[in-house]
Amino acid sequence: MQPLKLFEGEVNRVAITYSWVRLGLPRALSIAQDQAKISSSLPIANKRKGGDYVGSNVVYQLKITLQKIEPPIWRRVLVPSGITFNKLHKIIQAAFGWQDYHLFRFDFDDVVVHVPDPDYAPGELYSGKKEMNAKRTKIDILFSERKKCVYIYDFGDNWRHDVILETIMPAEEGRRYPVCVAGARHRPPEDVGGVPGYEEFLRIICDPGHPEHDDYLVWAEKDTGGRKFDPEYFYINEVNRALAKIK
Numbered sequence: 001m002q003p004l005k006l007f008e009g010e011v012n013r014v015a016i017t018y019s020w021v022r023l024g025l026p027r028a029l030s031i032a033q034d035q036a037k038i039s040s041s042l043p044i045a046n047k048r049k050g051g052d053y054v055g056s057n058v059v060y061q062l063k064i065t066l067q068k069i070e071p072p073i074w075r076r077v078l079v080p081s082g083i084t085f086n087k088l089h090k091i092i093q094a095a096f097g098w099q100d101y102h103l104f105r106f107d108f109d110d111v112v113v114h115v116p117d118p119d120y121a122p123g124e125l126y127s128g129k130k131e132m133n134a135k136r137t138k139i140d141i142l143f144s145e146r147k148k149c150v151y152i153y154d155f156g157d158n159w160r161h162d163v164i165l166e167t168i169m170p171a172e173e174g175r176r177y178p179v180c181v182a183g184a185r186h187r188p189p190e191d192v193g194g195v196p197g198y199e200e201f202l203r204i205i206c207d208p209g210h211p212e213h214d215d216y217l218v219w220a221e222k223d224t225g226g227r228k229f230d231p232e233y234f235y236i237n238e239v240n241r242a243l244a245k246i247k
Contacts, residue, residue, distance in 0.1 A: 057081070057170060057171055058080070058081040058140075058168060058169075058170065058171065059078045059079065059080055059081070059168070059169050059170070059171045059177060060078070060079050060080075060081065060139065060143060060165055060167075060168060061076065061077075061078055061165070061166045061167045061168075061169065061181075062076070062077050062078075062079060062163055062164065062165060062166065063075075063076050063162075063163075063164045063166055064076075064077065064092055064095065064096075064151070064161050064162070064163050064164075065161060065162045065164075066096075066159060066160070066161055066187065066188075067150075067160040067161065067162060068160075068195045069188075069195060069198070071184070071185060072184065072185070073096070073184065073185040073186070073187055073188075074183055074184055074185075075092075075095040075096060075180055075182070075183040075239070076166075076180065076181050076182040076183060077091060077092075077095050077178055077179065077180050077181070077243075078177055078178060078179050078181060079091055079139070079177060079178045080171065080177040080178070081138075081139070081140050082138060082140065083138065083139055084134060084135055084136065084137060084138055084139070085106055085113045085132075085134040085135075085137050085138075085139055086115070086134040086135045087246070088106075088139055089104050089106075089134065089151070090246050091178045091243065091246060092151055092153075092161065092163075093153075094239070094242040094243045094245070094246055095178075095180050095183070095239055095242070095243065096161075096187040097186070097187055097223070097239075097242065098153060098159075098187065098190070099190050099223070101190075102153055102154035102155070102156070102157075102190075103115075103153075103154070103155055104134075104151065104152060104153045104154075105134075105151075105152050106134070106149050106150070106151050106152075106163070107149055107150045107151075107152065108142055108146055108149045110129055110130060111129060111130045111131075111132060111142065112126045112129045112130070112131050112132070113131075113132045113133075113134050113137055113142070114131065114132075114133075114134055115133070115134050115135060116131070116133055143165050146165075147164065147165040148162065148163060148164050148165065149163050150162060150163065151163050154190070154191075156191075156194075157188075157190075157191065157192065157193060157194040157197070158194050159187075159188070159194070176244070178243050178246070179240060179243060180236055180239040180240055180243060181236075182236070183234050183236065183239065184234055185231060185232055185233070185234055186224075186229070186230060186231055186232070186233040186234060187223075188201070189201065189219070189220045189222070189223040189229070190222070190223055201216060201220075202231060204216050205217055205220070205229060217229055
């Protein structure tokens with residue numbers, strides 16, 4: 001079966017039509033009733049082996065790209081339906097090699113998905129936006145109506161990732177998810193100072209005569225596992241081994 005191609009304004013229609021076919025829902029249901037039934041009926045990747053998801057009937061193909069960096073740093077990943085946004089956060093972390101020691105959130109224009117801070121009352125941090133708990137909210141709830149969001153990691157460095165829902169497709173029987181199917185380039189070092197700091201970092205490591213050249217490369221080994229930092233480095237097998245460890 002060919003993947004379902006999504007166009008502007010069609011995500012909700014496609015998700016509903018696909019669910020009618022897959023789940024045998026009556027076409028007379030209203031959109032609201034249909035979405036509620038879909039939410040409760042979608043398979044939740046019920047076979048898990050070593051952190052991988054097997055047997056989910058619906059897979060989302062996402063392209064995730066870091067903003068304001070050229071050439072682009074990006075990953076294309078297939079993720080199963082039924083997972084929470086907190087699990088999607090872990091998938092993005094593994095796909096890019098981030099070290100997951102900063103806060104994060106997903107922005108959908110009028111909705112923010114995050115881990116609530118007990119020090120702040122609901123609505124205090126994101127005035128005017130609906131807040132949803134990343135540990136409880138399934139990705140299907142929002143991706144059934146929207147095809148893009150922004151994932152922000154590290155509110156200091158402010159790494160903003162465009163997350164685009166490219167297609168919805170049936171899962172391949174026996175294939176493990178999540179899985180990275182394409183990508184390019186190494187992400188910036190943690191705590192480098194955001195996009196301006198990364199640009200300065202690249203300028204220095206590309207200049208062997210700079211007095212801080214060697215120090216910067218040694219510092220960046222915390223992000224490479226001891227390899228010399230190479231902004232063009234991308235090894236898909238390494239990414240998928242990291243994804244396989246997600247629990």
